[in-house]
Amino acid sequence: MSAELFSLFYQFADVFAFLILSAAGLAIVFGMMGVINMAHGEFIMCGAYVTVGLVNLGVPLPIAQILAALTAGIIGMIVEYLVVRRFYKRPLDSLLATWGLSLIVTQSMLLIVGSAVRGIGTPEGSFAIGGYTFSTYRLVLFGCAVAVLAGLYIIFMKTRFGVIARATMQNAAMAKALGARTGRIYSISFGIGTALAGLCGALYAPTMTLIPTMGATFVVESFVTVVIGGANVLLGTAPAAVFLAMIRMALNASYGQIIGQIGMLFAVILIIRVLPEGLSSVLVRRGR
Amino acid sequence: MLKLLDGPQTLGRGKIFWSCFVAVLAGALIYPLFADSYDVGNFAYFLIWIFMALGLCLMWGYGGMLSFGQTFFFGIAGYGYGVLAINMGGGTATIAALVLSVVIAMMAAGVLGYFMIWGGISGIFFGIVTLSATLVLAFFLGQTAGPEWHIGPARLNGFNGMKGMDPLTVGSFDIEGSALYYLMIALIVIVYVALRMLVNSSVGNVIVATRENPQRAEMLGYDVRKYQLLTFVIGSGLAGLSGALYTSWGQFITPSSIGLPAAAMPIVWVAFSGRNDLTATLVGSFLLLFGFQTITVYSQQAALVLMGVLLLATVMLAPQGFVLGIGKLVVDWWTRRRRRDEAPALADAGRLQSDET
Numbered sequence: 001m002s003a004e005l006f007s008l009f010y011q012f013a014d015v016f017a018f019l020i021l022s023a024a025g026l027a028i029v030f031g032m033m034g035v036i037n038m039a040h041g042e043f044i045m046c047g048a049y050v051t052v053g054l055v056n057l058g059v060p061l062p063i064a065q066i067l068a069a070l071t072a073g074i075i076g077m078i079v080e081y082l083v084v085r086r087f088y089k090r091p092l093d094s095l096l097a098t099w100g101l102s103l104i105v106t107q108s109m110l111l112i113v114g115s116a117v118r119g120i121g122t123p124e125g126s127f128a129i130g131g132y133t134f135s136t137y138r139l140v141l142f143g144c145a146v147a148v149l150a151g152l153y154i155i156f157m158k159t160r161f162g163v164i165a166r167a168t169m170q171n172a173a174m175a176k177a178l179g180a181r182t183g184r185i186y187s188i189s190f191g192i193g194t195a196l197a198g199l200c201g202a203l204y205a206p207t208m209t210l211i212p213t214m215g216a217t218f219v220v221e222s223f224v225t226v227v228i229g230g231a232n233v234l235l236g237t238a239p240a241a242v243f244l245a246m247i248r249m250a251l252n253a254s255y256g257q258i259i260g261q262i263g264m265l266f267a268v269i270l271i272i273r274v275l276p277e278g279l280s281s282v283l284v285r286r287g288r
Numbered sequence: 289m290l291k292l293l294d295g296p297q298t299l300g301r302g303k304i305f306w307s308c309f310v311a312v313l314a315g316a317l318i319y320p321l322f323a324d325s326y327d328v329g330n331f332a333y334f335l336i337w338i339f340m341a342l343g344l345c346l347m348w349g350y351g352g353m354l355s356f357g358q359t360f361f362f363g364i365a366g367y368g369y370g371v372l373a374i375n376m377g378g379g380t381a382t383i384a385a386l387v388l389s390v391v392i393a394m395m396a397a398g399v400l401g402y403f404m405i406w407g408g409i410s411g412i413f414f415g416i417v418t419l420s421a422t423l424v425l426a427f428f429l430g431q432t433a434g435p436e437w438h439i440g441p442a443r444l445n446g447f448n449g450m451k452g453m454d455p456l457t458v459g460s461f462d463i464e465g466s467a468l469y470y471l472m473i474a475l476i477v478i479v480y481v482a483l484r485m486l487v488n489s490s491v492g493n494v495i496v497a498t499r500e501n502p503q504r505a506e507m508l509g510y511d512v513r514k515y516q517l518l519t520f521v522i523g524s525g526l527a528g529l530s531g532a533l534y535t536s537w538g539q540f541i542t543p544s545s546i547g548l549p550a551a552a553m554p555i556v557w558v559a560f561s562g563r564n565d566l567t568a569t570l571v572g573s574f575l576l577l578f579g580f581q582t583i584t585v586y587s588q589q590a591a592l593v594l595m596g597v598l599l600l601a602t603v604m605l606a607p608q609g610f611v612l613g614i615g616k617l618v619v620d621w622w623t624r625r626r627r628r629d630e631a632p633a634l635a636d637a638g639r640l641q642s643d644e645t
Contacts, residue, residue, distance in 0.1 A: 034412075036412050036416065083600070083604070086604065087603070090607070091411070091412060092354060092411060092412065092415075093603045093607055095354075095412060095415060096555065096559060096599055096602075096603045097599070097600055097603045097604065099552060099555070099596075099599065100556075100595075100596045100597070100598075100599030100600035100601075100602075100603065101596065101600060102596070103549065103552055103592055103593070103595055103596030103599065104593050104596035104597060104600070105596075106548075106549075106592075107549070107589045107590075107592040107593045107596065108589075108593055110589045111587070111589045111590065111593070213548070216423065216547070216548050219423065220420050220423045220424060220427075223416045223419070223420055224416075224420055226416075227413055227416050227417065227420075258427070258428055258431055261424055261427060261428075262424055262428060265420055265421060265424045268417070268420070269400070269403045269404075269407075269417065269421075270403070272403070272404070272407045272409055272413070272417065273403045273406065273407035274407070
């Protein structure tokens with residue numbers, strides 16, 4: 001019995017980790033600037049490629065993953081400086097601009113790198129409970145997702161940067177009038193967002209084949225999580241991921257992957273019909 | 289009725305514009321007489337996408353609803369045509385399959401649109417939800433390779449796509465080559481004129497008012513949601529028309545005409561052209577499709593990179609669209625020149641008058 005329970009938890013944790021890791025970066029950028037970064041998937045792809053490249057050069061996997069996240073973060077800040085910066089007052093145009101960017105990056109990668117790169121294989125290691133065996137790496141991913149949430153909590157609730165960042169989220173003009181350098185806050189949070197995307201790619205790189213269009217595997221999940229989560233990362237994205245993971249796990253287990261994904265989309269469409277502003281608006285209202 | 293053709297919501301009015309329109313149409317009509325039949329077929333092929341572009345122009349430019357999921361409806365109608373044409377048998381039934389598949393796409397738009405519009409979704413989220421639906425459909429169709437995925441005798445075939453449906457046929461006459469070309473031209477003229485009349489009618493004014501300020505439109509007593517749903521259904525139906533025509537033209541469709549790069553295309557055409565005007569969209573999409581066709585011969589990937597660059601350049605340099613912007617510049621220059629020509633004459637007239645007094 002406990003083996004079955006653990007198996008359920010394991011499946012839940014798998015989907016939950018996937019949703020949180022792919023959505024956290026997007027949610028921060030969205031929460032801060034109201035901008036949906038359509039090139040999010042390409043930052044994930046960047047993280048994965050850098051990881052695999054470094055590992056093939058002989059760098060140990062965890063270090064390669066951290067370096068990959070940092071690379072994505074730095075590229076993100078450059079992109080923010082060159083492109084995204086101009087569009088804070090025109091969120092829909094920022095969507096188009098980042099989509100254009102995403103097309104450029106994906107297709108250039110296809111031209112330059114070709115369609116597939118030699119993967120690095122999932123780190124070995126599994127454990128058994130009852131009659132089931134589980135891959136350890138999947139649990140590591142779950143641990144990372146929880147760590148990301150904890151890290152975001154600490155950054156946004158316990159540091160000076162977090163206070164100013166939240167003030168900027170609430171009312172950018174007011175924060176600026178009070179002396180916060182909102183431009184820099186935007187730049188840093190975009191960097192954090194893309195670094196998290198890079199981390200997602202880095203963490204999932206060992207588990208999947210690398211193709212330049214791999215970003216698309218993540219975008220649906222990350223977008224819908226952010227859409228039904230609403231603008232608040234901790235109060236929106238995390239509960240949304242729990243909720244979606246439960247739906248998806250149940251459907252996956254009984255009907256298979258594809259029904260899981262379609263069912264999740266239906267759930268999302270139903271949820272927005274009922275809660276147009278996302279889960280976080282309800283939770284925030286309850287909290288008051 | 290005809291007054292609606294030259295209403296406030298469309299640029300390009302008066303004798304000069306309509307003479308140009310007739311000239312272009314005449315050129316298009318005589319083109320097959322002296323062109324290669326292969327070229328004519330190709331030409332018909334890229335005209336297929338004009339409908340999707342015009343539909344998006346209506347939804348986005350006039351209605352303010354940016355749908356990233358035009359290929360969702362393109363795909364539904366495209367696959368719908370295939371399934372129906374195979375199941376109903378070829379021949380004249382293909383016309384019914386075409387109509388029915390567009391109706392199915394519009395019904396899908398009605399359902400999706402109901403949930404989104406009555407759920408109060410707007411702006412960014414509208415795009416995200418439509419895009420998600422698109423990606424899920426592409427993903428779903430991509431894994432239908434097994435023999436268990438069939439509707440009647442029609443196999444979906446996963447990534448390899450669906451094939452084996454008949455082209456559009458009337459009696460025993462296949463609508464191909466120049467016949468298809470003339471059908472396209474006729475449909476484009478009908479759709480263009482009908483959309484012009486729609487946006488200039490009172491319904492069109494409400495649609496534009498909703499784009500400008502939904503609350504105000506609501507206060508004026510319009511049920512904004514109904515107008516938005518109408519716009520969404522018409523726009524998506526046009527995307528569906530493109531899809532059904534596409535399948536009937538090539539007698540195949542694959543999930544890749546629904547996925548991400550394909551979904552970006554209509555947005556690029558309409559954004560580049562100028563989303564606020566039907567004529568600009570028509571002209572711009574035509575130019576882009578023509579260019580795209582030429583570049584794709586060398587490399588599909590390079591063509592898509594160029595599309596990305598165009599989209600980025602448009603938003604950064606000319607948010608209203610290049611074709612519309614250039615068109616406005618030309619019109620400005622024209623009116624200024626005319627005014628300058630008239631100005632000395634007026635001044636002369638003034639002098640004469642003062643001489644008389």
